[in-house]
Structures are given as C-alpha cells and as structure tokens.
Amino acid sequence: MNRVLLADDHQLLRQALGAALQDAGFEIVGEAADGEEAVRLADELDPELVMMDVTMPVLDGIEATRLVHLRHPDARVIMLTMHDEKALAAQAIAAGACAFLTKDSSMEDVVATVRHVGDGDVLVSPKIASSMLGELRSPAGTEESPPLTKREEEILQQVADGCTTAEVAARLFISAKTVKNHLASIYAKLDARDRTQAVLRGVRIGIIQLH
Amino acid sequence: MNRVLLADDHQLLRQALGAALQDAGFEIVGEAADGEEAVRLADELDPELVMMDVTMPVLDGIEATRLVHLRHPDARVIMLTMHDEKALAAQAIAAGACAFLTKDSSMEDVVATVRHVGDGDVLVSPKIASSMLGELRSPAGTEESPPLTKREEEILQQVADGCTTAEVAARLFISAKTVKNHLASIYAKLDARDRTQAVLRGVRIGIIQLH
DNA sequence: GGGAAAATGGGTCGGGCGACCTATTCAAGC
C-alpha cells in the first residue's frame, strides 16, 4: 500500500487515475491542480509516489518535479505527458522523475508502471517504459536537447503570450539585443527556426502555458 | 440505457469516461482514437450519444462533429475540450454539438451532462453547462469568432508544421500572395497579430495538430 | 438568376526578425 499524490490540472484525469490506483490497492493521499500545489502538498503529505503531469498552470511539471525531488529525495515521481517527446524524457529524468507515461497509455499500463516504481525499482527508463507500453520511439541515439535556462523559458513564455522582441525587452528591462540572443539560443536548443516553432515546441514539451 | 460512442485520442481518458458512464448505466458501444474513426464508427454503430474530444489526430473534433451530425441528425454530440475558449463553443454548436464540457470538469459533471443530453434536452448551452460546472465565463456578448474555412485551416496547419509563407504556397500550388491573404483573414478571425499567435490560438481551440 | 462568400492573384511599404560576429560581467564548479 503506497501513499500516492496526484498532480494534474484536469480533474477528470485525476479522478480516473485515482479510482484506478485505489482499485489497485494504492492510497491517494492528495490531489493537486497545479505545480505549486503539488510541491506544497508533497511537503505536507510526504507521499511515497507522485504522479505528475507535465503541463500544469503556475508551475510546470518538470520544475515541480525538480523541487519535489530536491525536498523529498525518497519520493518517486512518475511523469505524465500528453505528447511524447524524446527531449522531455531527458529533462524529466534530470529533474528526478522515476518513470514516464504518455496519456495514450491504458489504465493497465499506468497501474503496472506505478506498481513497478512503488515496488522500489530504482529507475524505469523511458525506453523500458515505452517498450512496456508497446510503443517504442527514440530509434537510436536519443539525441538530447539541452533544457532551457530559466531566463530562456521566461522569454519564450513572453513570446508565447504574444510579445514582440521589443515588448519582451521592455517587460524584462533588458535590451532587445539580449532578447534576440536568448531567442537564438532557444532556437538552437529546441531545433526551431523561428518563434512560432519554438513556442510550439515549448507547448509540446509542456514548459509553455497557454493563456 | 443509452448507446454511447467515445472519441478521444487519449486512451486513459476514454477508459475513465467509459467506466464512469457504464457505472451510470450507459452502454459504451465503441471507442475511437481519432476523428475519422469516430465518423466511421458512428456510421457503423449508430450511437445515440457521442462524446467527442476537440483535439484529435487526422480529423479534429469540430469537423468530425459536423460530419456525424450531418449523417446522423438524431445522434447527440457532446464536445470535450482541454482549454475552454468562447470561440470554440460557437463552432461546436454550429457543427451540431449538444453540449460542451472541459476536461477540468469532474466525473460527476460529465455524467450529469451526458444524462441531461441523453434524456432528450435539446440543447445544453455552453453557458448552462459552464454554470452547471460552477465555472462561468463569457461575461456578456459572447463575441464570436467566425470559424475558419477549410482552406484557412489547411494553411494554418502548414504554418504550425513549420512552413514559411513561400513553403506553404509551394505545397499547395498557389501563389504566396494568396497564402498571405488567407493568413490575413486568419489573423482577423482569430484576433492574432502574427503567425505565432494564430497557431497558438489554433492549438487552444483544437483545430491544429501538433506533430 | 443573382448575390455572397471563398479562393485566387497582384502591388507596395515599413518594420520586425533571424543569422552571424564580437564583447563584458558574474556566478558556479573543478
């Protein structure tokens, strides 16, 4: 019997996961609707397992995982994501996640993965997880895309919010040139050739919130 | 006892909805993972109710709803969406949907809505639905954004896929000028000032697929 | 048949944007 904390902004999915995990013998000790709440509840409830969605308001799942892992090294975090992206897996693992699931998975896959992690398997690699799901991606070298810095994420979010280069510069009290430099770095990291593609990548990997 | 068809690309959510609706006394006659499959299964199974996600591969939920409603005027379609956007509600209703639910809803809300629609309520307006959900939006005039034409959606999708204006023109065998004209029309309809915002809007309202 | 909307194409203009290059400061880590 493992104490589980659920963090997902979609109540529907939380309830569904909660019900399935309870049926499987897990105890749901709390539910969070955003990353910040997830971190707070993790502090408060000290769960053994955390099911964390990547795309969440206020604080995204990656950052929330990083914080939870930092404060509760024993807690095992399982990441949930809409779209599966190789780049995301690396970031999730780096942030301290133990496993990786896409929302294309079946309930059985979820329960199986949670059980594995709960049983103490140190790391269910994304590859193992995806093969376990019967879905295999990342053909070979798993070319990783280095995570964005905090400043870069901040700038990309502003761009996603509709700001031009000059507007971002004004909001952050820095030069437009600097914003351009950050953007160039973002494009290189996300393999995007313009702001549209960069923002879309950000949305896919869950570091960008849609307002 | 109503015959229900589920259409959502996330297996997890399909299972969850299916289980909840079955518990509530509905019969799940089929599940579709994309819009095309939804239309095909609707033809095949002739369900009374269809729960249709907006964001689906191959054919989006709006278009799928339009087709289903066209071929099966008696079938009642309930739209499901991630983000709730006023513009989407108008499009969904126009396409023939009977009700509108966000994934922020609770399972109880979903069951209640499905029951209402299944009982024969002609139209659960988005406003009623959202007030039923305890969430009220669209303060007054519900300023509608007219839906994009097929050509416009096609072009916006190409832009989302990373094409420049010239590349879209080449792919569609039309002049770059024409692409620009369509884009201008798209910007006006979606209240976007550039392609980044337009694509993001498309993603939010679910007419754009992320590849 | 007639009108509206969609789809097509053209022109011009200014500005934002991305590519490329360099430089300084500061903090963290080896």
Added chain:
DNA sequence: GCTTGAATAGGTCGCCCGACCCATTTTCCC
C-alpha cells in the same frame, strides 16, 4: 585560480512578414 556557462549588450545585413490597397474567378445558396 581558472574555466565554463549564463546573462548582458552592441552591430550589420537581408529577407520574410504583416498592413493596406486592389481585382478576378468559382462556388454555393437563396
């Protein structure tokens, strides 16, 4: 202490983009 990387800033260049004009053809609905 030295190096690395992040964040800051500057310059130039060419081009793509969006704003605002315009017209024609086709399609579809009344």
